Amino acid sequence: MSKRHSAKHKLDRRMGENIWGRPKSPVNKREYGPGQHGQRRKGKVSDFGLQLRAKQKLKGYYGDVTEKQFKKAYVEASRMKGDTSQNLIGLLERRLDAIVYRAKFAPTIWSARQLVSHGHVRVNGVKCNIASRLVKIGDVIELGPKASEMALVLEAQSLSERDVPDYVAQESASKVSFVRVPTLDEVPYPVKMEPNLVVEFYSR
Structure with missing residues:
Protein backbone atom coordinates (compact mmCIF):
# COMPACT_ATOMS: atom_id res chain seq x y z
CA MET A 1 0.00 0.00 0.00
CA GLY A 35 -5.85 22.09 12.29
CA GLN A 36 -7.19 24.28 15.07
CA HIS A 37 -8.07 27.12 12.71
CA GLY A 38 -9.81 24.90 10.15
CA GLN A 39 -13.31 26.04 11.11
CA ARG A 40 -12.61 29.76 10.82
CA ARG A 41 -14.74 31.67 8.34
CA LYS A 42 -12.87 31.95 5.08
CA GLY A 43 -12.28 35.39 3.59
CA LYS A 44 -12.63 36.24 -0.10
CA VAL A 45 -9.99 34.43 -2.15
CA GLU A 93 -3.78 11.30 -18.39
CA ARG A 94 -1.08 9.79 -20.60
CA ARG A 95 1.24 9.25 -17.62
CA LEU A 96 1.81 5.53 -17.03
CA ASP A 97 0.83 5.72 -13.34
CA ALA A 98 -2.42 7.49 -14.33
CA ILE A 99 -3.26 4.74 -16.87
CA VAL A 100 -2.54 2.04 -14.26
CA TYR A 101 -4.90 3.86 -11.87
CA ARG A 102 -7.60 4.32 -14.57
CA ALA A 103 -7.35 0.60 -15.48
CA LYS A 104 -8.19 -0.26 -11.84
CA PHE A 105 -4.90 -2.08 -11.36
CA ALA A 106 -4.39 -0.07 -8.15
CA PRO A 107 -6.80 1.48 -5.60
CA THR A 108 -5.01 4.87 -5.43
CA ILE A 109 -2.73 6.92 -7.67
CA TRP A 110 0.06 6.47 -5.11
CA SER A 111 -0.21 2.68 -5.16
CA ALA A 112 -0.33 2.83 -8.99
CA ARG A 113 3.00 4.70 -8.95
CA GLN A 114 4.42 2.15 -6.51
CA LEU A 115 3.27 -0.72 -8.74
CA VAL A 116 5.11 0.84 -11.70
CA SER A 117 8.30 1.72 -9.80
CA HIS A 118 8.53 -1.83 -8.41
CA GLY A 119 8.57 -3.21 -11.96
CA HIS A 120 5.13 -4.88 -11.98
CA VAL A 121 3.88 -3.12 -15.13
CA ARG A 122 4.71 -3.81 -18.77
CA VAL A 123 4.19 -1.55 -21.77
CA ASN A 124 3.95 -3.43 -25.08
CA GLY A 125 5.44 -6.48 -23.34
CA VAL A 126 8.47 -4.63 -21.94
CA LYS A 127 8.86 -3.99 -18.20
CA CYS A 128 8.74 -0.27 -17.37
CA ASN A 129 9.41 1.29 -13.95
CA ILE A 130 9.09 4.97 -14.93
CA ALA A 131 5.77 6.27 -13.59
CA SER A 132 5.97 9.54 -15.54
CA ARG A 133 6.42 7.81 -18.92
CA LEU A 134 3.89 9.08 -21.47
CA VAL A 135 1.84 6.31 -23.03
CA LYS A 136 1.10 6.54 -26.76
CA ILE A 137 -2.17 5.72 -28.53
CA GLY A 138 -2.27 1.98 -29.20
CA ASP A 139 0.14 1.06 -26.39
CA VAL A 140 -0.78 -2.07 -24.42
CA ILE A 141 -0.33 -1.88 -20.64
CA GLU A 142 -0.43 -5.08 -18.61
CA LEU A 143 0.46 -6.38 -15.18
CA GLY A 144 3.31 -8.83 -14.63
CA PRO A 145 2.40 -12.41 -13.60
CA LYS A 146 3.09 -11.80 -9.89
CA ALA A 147 1.12 -8.53 -9.75
CA SER A 148 -2.14 -10.15 -10.89
CA GLU A 149 -2.31 -12.08 -7.62
CA MET A 150 -1.42 -9.16 -5.33
CA ALA A 151 -4.02 -8.19 -2.69
CA LEU A 152 -3.58 -4.53 -3.74
CA VAL A 153 -4.61 -5.29 -7.33
CA LEU A 154 -7.50 -7.55 -6.31
CA GLU A 155 -8.78 -4.81 -3.97
CA ALA A 156 -8.63 -2.21 -6.76
CA GLN A 157 -10.50 -4.41 -9.23
CA SER A 158 -13.33 -4.96 -6.73
CA LEU A 159 -13.88 -1.22 -6.11
CA SER A 160 -17.35 -0.07 -7.11
CA GLU A 161 -16.63 3.67 -6.67
CA ARG A 162 -15.11 4.08 -10.14
CA ASP A 163 -15.20 2.49 -13.61
CA VAL A 164 -12.61 2.11 -16.34
CA PRO A 165 -13.12 5.05 -18.76
CA ASP A 166 -13.79 4.60 -22.48
CA TYR A 167 -10.35 5.81 -23.58
CA VAL A 168 -8.75 2.84 -21.75
CA ALA A 169 -9.92 -0.37 -23.46
CA GLN A 170 -9.98 -3.36 -21.14
CA GLU A 171 -8.74 -6.48 -22.92
CA SER A 172 -8.62 -8.66 -19.78
CA ALA A 173 -8.50 -8.26 -15.99
CA SER A 174 -4.76 -7.53 -16.18
CA LYS A 175 -4.41 -5.96 -19.65
CA VAL A 176 -5.62 -2.69 -21.21
CA SER A 177 -4.79 -0.58 -24.23
CA PHE A 178 -4.74 3.21 -24.54
CA VAL A 179 -7.30 4.08 -27.21
CA ARG A 180 -7.14 7.88 -27.40
CA VAL A 181 -6.11 11.03 -25.57
CA PRO A 182 -9.16 12.14 -23.56
CA THR A 183 -10.67 15.62 -23.36
CA LEU A 184 -11.45 17.23 -20.00
CA ASP A 185 -15.13 16.20 -20.26
CA GLU A 186 -14.20 12.53 -20.67
CA VAL A 187 -11.95 12.28 -17.62
CA PRO A 188 -13.91 10.87 -14.66
Missing part, protein backbone atom coordinates in the same frame (compact mmCIF):
# COMPACT_ATOMS: atom_id res chain seq x y z
CA SER A 2 0.99 3.61 -0.36
CA LYS A 3 2.63 5.14 2.69
CA ARG A 4 1.03 8.57 2.08
CA HIS A 5 -2.26 7.71 3.73
CA SER A 6 -2.56 10.71 6.05
CA ALA A 7 -1.22 13.09 3.41
CA LYS A 8 -3.96 12.08 0.98
CA HIS A 9 -6.58 12.81 3.61
CA LYS A 10 -4.88 16.07 4.53
CA LEU A 11 -5.08 17.23 0.92
CA ASP A 12 -8.80 16.41 0.84
CA ARG A 13 -9.42 18.43 3.99
CA ARG A 14 -7.24 21.35 2.88
CA MET A 15 -9.21 21.61 -0.36
CA GLY A 16 -12.52 20.89 1.38
CA GLU A 17 -13.35 18.34 -1.34
CA ASN A 18 -13.21 14.56 -1.72
CA ILE A 19 -10.70 14.78 -4.60
CA TRP A 20 -10.53 11.05 -5.41
CA GLY A 21 -14.16 10.26 -4.54
CA ARG A 22 -13.18 7.68 -1.95
CA PRO A 23 -15.65 6.63 0.78
CA LYS A 24 -13.00 6.90 3.53
CA SER A 25 -12.26 10.58 2.89
CA PRO A 26 -12.60 12.70 6.08
CA VAL A 27 -14.39 15.38 4.02
CA ASN A 28 -17.40 13.06 4.01
CA LYS A 29 -17.67 13.76 7.76
CA ARG A 30 -16.34 17.32 8.05
CA GLU A 31 -15.74 19.77 5.21
CA TYR A 32 -13.60 22.31 7.05
CA GLY A 33 -9.81 22.41 6.81
CA PRO A 34 -7.33 20.63 9.10
CA SER A 46 -7.99 36.46 -4.68
CA ASP A 47 -7.61 35.48 -8.34
CA PHE A 48 -4.09 34.28 -7.58
CA GLY A 49 -5.46 32.21 -4.68
CA LEU A 50 -8.04 30.55 -6.93
CA GLN A 51 -5.39 29.78 -9.55
CA LEU A 52 -3.00 28.37 -6.94
CA ARG A 53 -5.75 26.22 -5.44
CA ALA A 54 -6.69 24.86 -8.89
CA LYS A 55 -3.04 23.98 -9.49
CA GLN A 56 -2.64 22.29 -6.09
CA LYS A 57 -5.83 20.29 -6.61
CA LEU A 58 -4.89 19.05 -10.09
CA LYS A 59 -1.30 18.37 -9.07
CA GLY A 60 -2.47 16.57 -5.93
CA TYR A 61 -4.97 14.43 -7.84
CA TYR A 62 -2.15 12.89 -9.88
CA GLY A 63 -0.28 11.90 -6.71
CA ASP A 64 1.41 15.21 -5.91
CA VAL A 65 3.45 15.29 -9.10
CA THR A 66 6.63 17.32 -8.47
CA GLU A 67 6.49 21.01 -9.38
CA LYS A 68 9.26 20.43 -11.93
CA GLN A 69 7.32 17.66 -13.70
CA PHE A 70 4.03 19.55 -13.51
CA LYS A 71 5.49 22.75 -14.98
CA LYS A 72 7.22 20.70 -17.68
CA ALA A 73 3.81 19.26 -18.62
CA TYR A 74 2.36 22.79 -18.80
CA VAL A 75 5.24 24.03 -21.01
CA GLU A 76 4.78 21.05 -23.35
CA ALA A 77 0.99 21.61 -23.42
CA SER A 78 1.48 25.27 -24.32
CA ARG A 79 3.70 24.32 -27.28
CA MET A 80 1.12 21.91 -28.70
CA LYS A 81 -1.64 22.98 -31.10
CA GLY A 82 -5.08 23.62 -29.64
CA ASP A 83 -6.34 24.50 -26.18
CA THR A 84 -3.51 24.48 -23.62
CA SER A 85 -5.77 23.42 -20.73
CA GLN A 86 -7.09 20.43 -22.72
CA ASN A 87 -3.55 19.54 -23.80
CA LEU A 88 -2.42 19.62 -20.16
CA ILE A 89 -5.15 17.18 -19.10
CA GLY A 90 -4.24 14.95 -22.05
CA LEU A 91 -0.57 14.85 -21.01
CA LEU A 92 -1.41 14.11 -17.36
CA TYR A 189 -12.86 13.38 -11.99
CA PRO A 190 -15.01 13.09 -8.83
CA VAL A 191 -14.68 16.88 -8.36
CA LYS A 192 -14.54 19.81 -10.76
CA MET A 193 -11.05 20.45 -12.13
CA GLU A 194 -10.17 23.84 -13.62
CA PRO A 195 -7.08 23.46 -15.84
CA ASN A 196 -7.84 26.87 -17.39
CA LEU A 197 -6.95 28.45 -14.00
CA VAL A 198 -3.73 26.41 -13.93
CA VAL A 199 -2.83 27.85 -17.35
CA GLU A 200 -3.57 31.36 -16.03
CA PHE A 201 -1.34 30.66 -13.00
CA TYR A 202 1.68 29.74 -15.13
CA SER A 203 1.11 32.37 -17.80
CA ARG A 204 1.13 35.29 -15.36
